[in-house]
Amino acid sequence: MVKKIHNPLKIDYKNCIIEDKLLQVKNFENNDIPDLIPVWTLQINPRDSKKIIELIRSLQDKDPISLQHLKRIQKTKDNKFLCVVIFSKEYMEDKDQVITLLQKNDIKYNSISDNVLVPRFAPMIKELVHQWGKKYWPLTWNGNPNDQILNDYVINMDSIKNMLQKIANLSEREYTNGNKFPIVTAFVDPINNNVKIVTTDKRSCKDGFALDHSIMLAIKKVSTLQKMFKENKDPINMTSYLCLNYDVYTTHEPCSMCAMALVHSRVKRCIFIKPMSMTGALRSDSGDGYSLHDTKVLNSKYEVFQWLGDEYANIPELDPNVCC
Amino acid sequence: MTWETIMTHKEHMATAVKLAKYALDKGETPVACIFVDKITNQIVAYGMNDTNNSLNGIAHAEFMAIEQIKLRFSNDHKGFAEFCSNCIVYVTVEPCIMCASALKQLRIHKIYYGCGNDRFGGNGTVLSINNNMSTLGYDGSIFQQKSIPGLYRREAIMLLRYFYVKENKRSPNPRAKLDRNLDTKNFPNINWSQYMDRKLFGQEFGLNNLRNYDSMTDLEDYKSIDWDLIDSHYDSIVRDIKKEIKQFKQKENKKLKI
Numbered sequence: 001m002v003k004k005i006h007n008p009l010k011i012d013y014k015n016c017i018i019e020d021k022l023l024q025v026k027n028f029e030n031n032d033i034p035d036l037i038p039v040w041t042l043q044i045n046p047r048d049s050k051k052i053i054e055l056i057r058s059l060q061d062k063d064p065i066s067l068q069h070l071k072r073i074q075k076t077k078d079n080k081f082l083c084v085v086i087f088s089k090e091y092m093e094d095k096d097q098v099i100t101l102l103q104k105n106d107i108k109y110n111s112i113s114d115n116v117l118v119p120r121f122a123p124m125i126k127e128l129v130h131q132w133g134k135k136y137w138p139l140t141w142n143g144n145p146n147d148q149i150l151n152d153y154v155i156n157m158d159s160i161k162n163m164l165q166k167i168a169n170l171s172e173r174e175y176t177n178g179n180k181f182p183i184v185t186a187f188v189d190p191i192n193n194n195v196k197i198v199t200t201d202k203r204s205c206k207d208g209f210a211l212d213h214s215i216m217l218a219i220k221k222v223s224t225l226q227k228m229f230k231e232n233k234d235p236i237n238m239t240s241y242l243c244l245n246y247d248v249y250t251t252h253e254p255c256s257m258c259a260m261a262l263v264h265s266r267v268k269r270c271i272f273i274k275p276m277s278m279t280g281a282l283r284s285d286s287g288d289g290y291s292l293h294d295t296k297v298l299n300s301k302y303e304v305f306q307w308l309g310d311e312y313a314n315i316p317e318l319d320p321n322v323c324c
Numbered sequence: 325m326t327w328e329t330i331m332t333h334k335e336h337m338a339t340a341v342k343l344a345k346y347a348l349d350k351g352e353t354p355v356a357c358i359f360v361d362k363i364t365n366q367i368v369a370y371g372m373n374d375t376n377n378s379l380n381g382i383a384h385a386e387f388m389a390i391e392q393i394k395l396r397f398s399n400d401h402k403g404f405a406e407f408c409s410n411c412i413v414y415v416t417v418e419p420c421i422m423c424a425s426a427l428k429q430l431r432i433h434k435i436y437y438g439c440g441n442d443r444f445g446g447n448g449t450v451l452s453i454n455n456n457m458s459t460l461g462y463d464g465s466i467f468q469q470k471s472i473p474g475l476y477r478r479e480a481i482m483l484l485r486y487f488y489v490k491e492n493k494r495s496p497n498p499r500a501k502l503d504r505n506l507d508t509k510n511f512p513n514i515n516w517s518q519y520m521d522r523k524l525f526g527q528e529f530g531l532n533n534l535r536n537y538d539s540m541t542d543l544e545d546y547k548s549i550d551w552d553l554i555d556s557h558y559d560s561i562v563r564d565i566k567k568e569i570k571q572f573k574q575k576e577n578k579k580l581k582i
Contacts, residue, residue: 219381
């Protein structure tokens with residue numbers, strides 16, 4: 001994790017654009033409603049707070065949920081005692097286990113509870129800090145959490161340009177050769193960058209059919225390769241669980257089928273070039289505004305970027321009614 | 325809808341449930357489907373979840389059935405498209421968003437399913453792909469697709485519960501779920517209005533059942549679990565279904581010759 005000022009990438013935090021070219025595609029709806037999670041809280045005497053703070057410090061890196069955006073301690077209403085968030089319920093679910101841990105660390109407390117719900121993440125705007133703090137639990141403001149997300153992206157512009165050039169050129173070639181759906185996708189294995197799977201849409205081919213979208217074909221190809229490697233016990237190093245952490249490059253914004261297939265396949269990132277205003281399922285203003293990669297109820301999430309430069313203008317325009 | 329057609333739907337869903345149980349016995353996720361030709365009412369394809377075996381996260385039951393139909397038509401795009409638009413799909417669990425999108429793009433005539441898919445459901449639970457504007461038919465057409473839940477809902481839920489007491493060894497972070505008790509008594513309500521309006525419910529299940537719509541309860545026919553159905557083993561189910569598909573093909577071929 002580099003500090004913002006040391007990041008070699010040029011990041012426009014306001015407009016969420018990296019190096020003037022990569023637009024972070026996010027679901028901007030429901031940002032004012034927090035995701036709530038349960039935490040363990042203790043009511044304590046102010047004089048016993050020192051040991052508890054030590055305990056919190058020693059455990060905060062182990063907690064799967066970062067609670068850095070919370071003020072850990074607040075006074076009770078009668079001002080006599082303190083109420084402290086110790087860790088998330090996800091870190092430790094069983095009450096007896098929590099009590100044993102507290103005993104072991106010689107922590108004195110009046111009562112313990114898992115009834116408190118706190119926001120999972122800090123709000124995107126400062127105005128909500130006070131509002132949520134009043135409603136749920138006091139929060140601190142460390143800036144827009146999305147700034148940190150933008151800052152933490154691992155981006156290699158050269159390899160991205162290289163892959164996008166490849167699929168754009170192939171898209172143009174497909175179109176010239178008569179493919180009415182010149183949609184091209186590349187999957188890159190995170191462990192072995194030599195494993196690059198490039199597919200073209202086959203629905204207008206003789207032996208293709210209506211659902212042979214390039215992304216679906218790429219996922220199928222990955223699993224076929226994995227199966228081959230597994231059966232031949234080939235020593236080649238290849239990710240062996242679905243398309244876990246793959247980078248996906250595609251010429252056109254995916255449809256609901258393909259965007260969801262990427263969720264199921266656990267890819268890490270998808271970069272597309274041409275938005276599909278009618279049928280796209282990633283941009284919040286495309287189609288029905290699904291942003292399938294960034295939906296709370298679906299258990300997986302992947303990063304999505306749209307290329308904003310005009311470098312790949314050779315990609316043919318498609319009928320807006322085409323699902324890609 | 326007549327009593328006979330209601331019974332037909334029930335029978336077809338029972339076949340899908342048996343197939344799902346068969347998948348469970350083979351160590352797969354217990355989700356299965358059959359595709360039925362709406363004109364002859366015969367099974368034309370079947371599918372079971374194959375994600376574990378194929379190492380492919382998108383090898384869902386619906387896609388396995390579509391593959392079968394695809395093989396029959398190889399180069400005949402038009403024939404394939406027309407065939408799909410005459411199919412009714414019976415699937416034990418609500419299609420996920422991806423499958424719902426696939427079924428919509430293929431212009432499948434209608435869908436019946438057992439229980440909702442709380443995490444990924446694309447026919448009403450999480451999203452309503454079947455009635456949306458952004459998922460179009462393969463020919464660019466906008467249309468609405470009927471998708472009806474509730475047939476053998478509790479049986480479909482029970483099969484999933486049987487499965488979840490086991491763990492997924494392939495996942496990078498397998499979670500032990502062995503200590504969980506198998507709940508055989510409690511079932512969530514079904515909020516019908518999430519899936520269909522009152523009018524369609526009346527058409528599908530009869531006006532006398534509208535109270536179930538309002539009280540969010542299972543249809544009378546499906547209130548008590550058919551334990552025999554989900555606790556039996558169906559070693560010959562695939563063979564039986566294949567036989568029926570073969571019969572259908574033979575009839576179709578005869579028709580073509582005439």
